[in-house]
Amino acid sequence: MEFKQGKAQKKLLLIDVDCGTDDAQAIMMAIACPDVEILGITCVGGNTDLENVCRNVLRVLKLCGRLDIPVFRGSSTAILGQNIHASDFHGVDGLGDVPDANAPGLELIQKEHAVDAMKKFACEYPGQISLVATGPLTNLALTVKMDPTFPQKLHSLYIMGGNMESRGNTTACGEFNFVADPEAAYIVLNDYLCPTYIATWEFACRHKFTWEWYDKWVNMGTKKSDFIKKIYAHSLQFSRTEKEEKAIVGGPGFVSCDSYAMAAAIDGSTVTKVIECAVTVEITGKFTRGMMVLDLIDDLKKQNKAFVITECDMEKFKALMESTVLGD
Template identity: 30%
Template sequence: MKKRKIIIDCDPGIDDALAILLALNSEELEILGLTVTSGNVPARIGAKNALKTLQICGRLDIPVYVGEELPLKRELVTAQDTHGDDGMGENFYEEVEGTILDNGVDFIIDTLKNNKDVSIIALGPLTNIAKALMKDKEAFANLDEFVSMGGTFRIHGNCSPVAEFNYWVDPEGADYVYKHLPKKIHMVGLDVTRKIVLTPNIIEFINRLDKEKSKFITEITRFYIDFHWDQEGIIGCVINDPLAVAYFIDRNLCKGFDSYVEVVHDGIAIGQSIVDSFDFYKNKPNAHVLTHTDEKTFMKMFLKRIFKGYEDVIDNIEGVI
């Protein structure tokens, strides 16, 4: 099997950690590096969380780079109320002995320049990508594919009535990427990710499987579950980011349509992704906007990859998922 080379640009973050776990356990992917920006937590905290997640899978050989620590123009607003002060559900794990490198933006540029088959899966605000584009747009001519977890189409936002958090944190960065990236963006927005819910039933189930990974997942999602109950009345927690990784691997998991998209910079609708589904602007589509997903198929894929050796058991848990 030829592995697909990827950079994961992220802001770990509980669901980022779960997405990284999925990527690490997917044989189709070769992770060249993790680049971290500020979003769920400040970038330096997120980089430490990236190391912790890599350690769980014994993959500290994958480099972690800190990129931009502030949005292009806005003051940074984090989601530590959602993910905990440490970004990992208030578990305050011991720091992992590993190297955190600087110059994440340069790593993105250099990697694209030296390879013609690298894709980027962006799980956080698009600040690093925007900065890299501003610095060297020509490098992105080598980009294979670009997947962004962010935005909304017909569903309400998660940090305002209309905005998804990643684009809300740095709307100028998100809009710049949509308007300047030479490749069409696969927009994995809340319309599909809201359907991906890690329920108490699933958590109870995985605790019967691999103890180390299930302990980590249970610990980091406890705070997240409490938040979702208090804020949205959901029993469980929405895990947005893993769907972006899963969709990159298997396009059959989601359906959508091509459209022109731009992101609002300010005002009451700051961070909203404007999807021109009726082609009012007559602009060339710059995005493939996802609208439907098969959440049960996703969840089985997610669990079977992280908990290898239990595939038969997972295939027969219709009452759990």
């Protein structure tokens, strides 16, 4: 089964990130694709605090020679203000705690707020933009509350987040992006009526790369492969241990979660199988707060269904990943 976007010469992307290591990888993937035009990148607090997120995005753009892409500061806190972070995994700065003294400064961040920028782009390019969200969904939730017509101006929405089997990576039943702001995830999954594709935690874990492939990938000798190797070194202390590999879904291997959603947005043919059903988010459960719910029996009676991705073409995905680190 192939899921294709429109016939436009270039696919227009708006990317919303909480720029940790896998967000950086996803941004680099989009930049490497000649058929994609990135209109802007909006930032949200999540893997690290908002100021670090902004710095990290600028750092990635400089590496790729694309500081012309505008970057917008968004929400620093969850809707209810109960923030969590992932500094233990991604590093305190979100990029493995390997600072760059020559990184761009925050003066390059646009003055316009992320929410205003998202609304503006949607009005300028109605029905053409694919919005890719790889962090907590706070900015998206605020945007639809300020402009309820925003989702219908989008071509499609691609989310990395949530889960489909109640397997968690932050709580027993919750994936980080949704647990970081359950109310925002609830709003987005209920108010965004555009075609919505979701790359869940379990899906990503079941489509890992071997560590042998990873070692070749980060040792290609380019500036970009060197950068990926440096920023991932911190997290690999956890993800490459025997204890973690036994605990994680799908066994050992390298997983760059956000890249799965980005790959689907760039090339719909990477998606080979989905579950089409209504989805929502548990926001009140003691143990299940932030867990994504798949309504497989149509109990919610929702007309709008999401496409929960379950399988992808790994050869095509691998090619997109490898293109990320080519060239300087």
